[in-house]
Structure formats: C-alpha cells, structure tokens
Amino acid sequence: MAKLNPKELKYTKEHEWAKVEKGVATIGITDHAQELLTSIVFVELPKIGKEVEQAKSLAVVESVKSVSDVYAPVSGQVLEVNTELSNKPELVNQDAFGEGWIAKIKIKDIKELDNLMDAKSYTEYCKKGQH
Amino acid sequence: MVDFGGWLMPVYYTNVIDEHLTTRENAGLFDICHMGEIKIEGSKSQELVQMAVSKNIKDMPIEKVHLTVMCNETGGIIDDLTVYKLGENEYMLVTNASTKDKDLNQILKIKRELNLNDPQVKVTDISSQTAKLDLQGPMSKYILQRLTTVNLESLKFYTFVKAKILDTDAIISQSGYTGEMGYELYFSCKSALKIWNKLLSVGKKWGLKPIGLGARDTLRLECGMNLYGHEISEEIHPLQSRYGWVVSFDKEFVGKKSLEKIRDDGWTRQLVGFEMVSAGIPRNGYLVFKNTHEIGLVTSGTYSPTFKRGIGMAYVDKEYKDPDTEIIIKIRENFLNARVIKLPFYKRR
Numbered sequence: 146m147a148k149l150n151p152k153e154l155k156y157t158k159e160h161e162w163a164k165v166e167k168g169v170a171t172i173g174i175t176d177h178a179q180e181l182l183t184s185i186v187f188v189e190l191p192k193i194g195k196e197v198e199q200a201k202s203l204a205v206v207e208s209v210k211s212v213s214d215v216y217a218p219v220s221g222q223v224l225e226v227n228t229e230l231s232n233k234p235e236l237v238n239q240d241a242f243g244e245g246w247i248a249k250i251k252i253k254d255i256k257e258l259d260n261l262m263d264a265k266s267y268t269e270y271c272k273k274g275q276h
Numbered sequence: 277m278v279d280f281g282g283w284l285m286p287v288y289y290t291n292v293i294d295e296h297l298t299t300r301e302n303a304g305l306f307d308i309c310h311m312g313e314i315k316i317e318g319s320k321s322q323e324l325v326q327m328a329v330s331k332n333i334k335d336m337p338i339e340k341v342h343l344t345v346m347c348n349e350t351g352g353i354i355d356d357l358t359v360y361k362l363g364e365n366e367y368m369l370v371t372n373a374s375t376k377d378k379d380l381n382q383i384l385k386i387k388r389e390l391n392l393n394d395p396q397v398k399v400t401d402i403s404s405q406t407a408k409l410d411l412q413g414p415m416s417k418y419i420l421q422r423l424t425t426v427n428l429e430s431l432k433f434y435t436f437v438k439a440k441i442l443d444t445d446a447i448i449s450q451s452g453y454t455g456e457m458g459y460e461l462y463f464s465c466k467s468a469l470k471i472w473n474k475l476l477s478v479g480k481k482w483g484l485k486p487i488g489l490g491a492r493d494t495l496r497l498e499c500g501m502n503l504y505g506h507e508i509s510e511e512i513h514p515l516q517s518r519y520g521w522v523v524s525f526d527k528e529f530v531g532k533k534s535l536e537k538i539r540d541d542g543w544t545r546q547l548v549g550f551e552m553v554s555a556g557i558p559r560n561g562y563l564v565f566k567n568t569h570e571i572g573l574v575t576s577g578t579y580s581p582t583f584k585r586g587i588g589m590a591y592v593d594k595e596y597k598d599p600d601t602e603i604i605i606k607i608r609e610n611f612l613n614a615r616v617i618k619l620p621f622y623k624r625r
Binding site: 186210231256 | 288293
C-alpha cells in the first residue's frame with residue numbers, strides 16, 4: 146500500500162510532487178510512483194543552474210528494467226539537487242516524500258502552481274488509474 | 277504484465293532484484309511455456325535436422341542436448357535453439373516464442389528441397405500441448421528430487437532423461453538460461469499448474485520463488501547469453517555473435533557457404549561485453565563511441581544485481597573488441613566511460 150499523499154504538497158498527473166516554500170519548490174516522485182517503478186537503481190540528477198520548463202524533463206529515474214523521466218512540476222532554475230541519491234537511489238523507494246527528494250527549483254511563475262492537483266484530487270486520480 | 281511474442285507474461289512477481297538474487301542464492305521457478313517445441317521424427321529425421329541447424333549432430337547420443345543456431349542462406353540467424361535427441365530417429369527442437377513459426381517454415385522448406393516425404397520425416401509443432409518450466413539455482417536439485425524418482429545426481433550438464441514428475445511423463449534436462457545449475461522441464465500442459473504449484477510448495481523451505489521475465493533477462497545477461505532480437509537476428513551471423521562454437525564447418529547446412537566466406541574474409545563488428553566505469557545504466561539502442569567517433573551499438577544493458585553496476589553487450593568495430601579497451605557509452609546527453617570485459621560477467625562458483 147502506498148503511503149498517504151501529504152496535504153501540504155502539490156501533485157502532477159505524471160506522479161511528481163512539489164513542496165512550495167518561499168518561492169522554492171522541492172520536487173520528487175510520489176510514493177505511488179516509486180511503488181509502480183519498484184527498486185530504483187539510478188537517478189540522473191539535473192545540473193545546478195539549469196533552467197527547466199513546467200512538464201518538461203527534469204531528471205531520470207531508472208529501475209532494473211525501466212527508464213522514466215521526472216517532469217518539472219513548475220518552471221524555474223535548479224537551485225539544489227539531492228546528491229545523496231547518487232549513492233543511495235533506494236532513498237526514493239524508502240522515503241519518496243522525504244529523503245528521496247530530487248531537486249529544488251526557484252519558481253519562475255507562481256501561477257503555474259494552479260495547474261497542479263492537491264492531495265485529495267491526486268489520490269482520486271491514482272484510484273481512477275487502477276483497474 | 278507485458279506482451280511477449282503474443283504471451284501475456286509478468287516482468288516480475290515481487291521485485292526484479294530480489295528474484296534475481298533468489299535464483300543465484302537459492303532457486304527460482306520460471307514459467308517458460310511460451311517457448312516453441314518442434315518434433316522431428318522418422319528414418320530421415322537426422323538428415324533434415326542436420327541441414328537445418330549449424331551444429332553437427334551426426335554423433336549426438338540419445339539423451340544429449342545441443343545448443344545451436346538455424347541460419348538463412350546468407351548466414352543470418354533465423355533462431356538460436358536447442359536440439360534434443362529423444363530417440364534414434366526422433367528429435368525435439370526448442371525454439372524462441374517469437375521465431376517458432378519462422379523456424380517451422382524453414383524446416384518444412386528444407387524438407388521439400390531435400391525431397392523428403394511424410395513417412396520418412398514427420399514434422400510436428402507440439403508447442404501448444406507442451407509446458408516448459410525452468411527450475412534454476414543451487415537448490416534446484418534438492419527440490420526437484422522430491423518430485424521424481426530418477427536419480428538427479430547422475431544427470432550431466434546438457435543431457436536429459438525421460439522420467440516422471442509426480443505422475444506425469446516429463447523430460448528433465450540439466451540446462452538453462454541463468455548461469456546456475458538447474459533444469460528445464462517439459463511435460464503435457466495439462467499438468468502444468470499442478471507441477472508449478474507442487475514445486476513452489478515443496479521448494480519453499482529451500483527459498484524457491486517464482487521468477488518473472490525481468491530477472492530472466494538480467495540473469496542471462498550477467499552470463500553473456502544472447503537474446504534473440506537483441507544480440508542476434510537475421511542481419512547478424514553466428515561468427516560475430518559469439519556463436520562460432522556452434523557452427524560445424526565439417527558438414528552441410530543452410531548458410532554454410534556464406535559463413536565460410538565470412539570466416540575467410542573477416543567481419544567488421546563483433547559482440548562484446550562491457551561494464552560501466554561511470555555511474556549509469558546502458559540500454560538497448562545506445563551508441564558506443566571511442567573518443568568522438570561512433571564505433572558501435574548496445575544490444576542489451578541493465579543494472580546488474582550481482583555486481584551492482586551497469587553492464588551490457590554491444591557490437592563494436594573489431595579493433596575495439598579486446599578486454600580492457602576503454603569505450604564510451606552515450607546515455608541520453610551524457611558520454612560516459614565504460615570498459616570492454618571478457619564474457620561472461622558472472623560464473624558460478
């Protein structure tokens with residue numbers, strides 16, 4: 146069973162989350178996503194300073210058999226990346242909403258957050274996707 | 277679940293890494309019913325098989341298994357397959373799922389060209405009646421011994437015996453696709469569920485688990501074994517794909533003339549194994565570079581659960597085939613360091 150989706154986060158249809166604090170979004174993939182991917186064995190982090198656009202590729206997570214893009218929930222500049230993931234990609238599995246965070250982005254346009262879902266909508270969205 | 281040659285098959289039951297390590301350390305059970313089985317029998321059966329496959333089967337004893345390839349006229353690989361000699365004039369060919377119909381057509385074509393008629397040689401596709409389970413791993417002998425009276429201790433590598441599993445007539449072959457000691461089991465599909473369940477329940481105390489296609493792929497790749505559609509195809513010949521040892525130039529078979537010419541003239545790209553030096557996981561279709569020029573193409577790549585790093589197989593220009601040659605794999609926008617490695621990556625102790 147996936148963990149509950151924290152209320153304070155915003156979510157994308159591609160299963161990323163964003164935590165917004167003082168104009169900076171911390172970004173990761175959801176617990177539901179890590180469950181679907183199973184054991185994550187590699188995370189390709191973006192370069193610090195990179196400008197990213199909302200819904201465009203920000204990072205890549207790989208399981209043994211799959212390669213998946215992580216899309217940026219908001220546009221902006223990459224301020225920080227979770228270098229811990231280089232040696233411990235399994236943190237994404239163990240704590241997707243916490244220690245498994247991927248990058249922090251300086252938000253370019255706060256209005257873009259309106260395109261994201263809240264926890265309740267995201268939880269329903271995941272339920273609909275299951276058969 | 278994924279569609280694999282028309283069969284709906286699980287990539288994993290629980291987790292690819294766990295299933296991989298379970299097979300290496302204890303035992304794994306693989307549902308391989310998708311593979312094809314073709315029976316060839318009759319007084320001229322040897323003549324037909326001999327012409328269809330690259331390996332010389334003239335002196336093959338009954339109860340022996342040979343790995344071989346079937347080539348087209350240009351020496352390209354139609355399939356890699358195993359030949360079982362069931363009796364004096366009776367063979368079973370075990371083929372890949374996606375290539376089975378191609379193999380069958382090729383065999384029937386050769387039969388016509390050799391002017392062999394039905395009583396002399398009968399070719400039957402028995403795939404739909406035949407179940408195949410692979411039991412692989414160091415504990416597999418103890419598990420299977422509980423379900424059969426035949427002494428498994430005396431069964432040698434790449435030989436088989438006809439025996440009962442529970443009360444079902446079966447072929448027990450000491451062979452596999454994982455690099456571990458283990459068995460490939462063939463029997464009527466009517467008994468498949470019963471034997472599958474019994475093996476899992478008996479095998480539980482030895483750590484047996486069901487294994488999906490994901491771990492099947494990582495296990496074979498660690499052993500440098502080819503996968504049809506990746507390392508081999510009709511555009512690839514056996515000499516460049518590390519299958520030279522299954523080509524017997526001392527007999528006639530389809531593709532021999534082309535292969536003799538290739539052998540004498542040489543070829544440009546050779547299949548090699550490599551490991552990543554930089555962090556990254558190679559995948560099928562990635563390009564291989566030396567400095568700034570392109571020298572090859574990755575055919576299979578994965579994260580290796582045993583070595584905990586990226587490994588792969590690739591075709592590279594022949595001058596870069598030697599172990600320890602430094603090469604570069606282009607992964608997305610990054611050019612990452614890798615090194616040619618002698619295959620297999622993994623050899624059991």
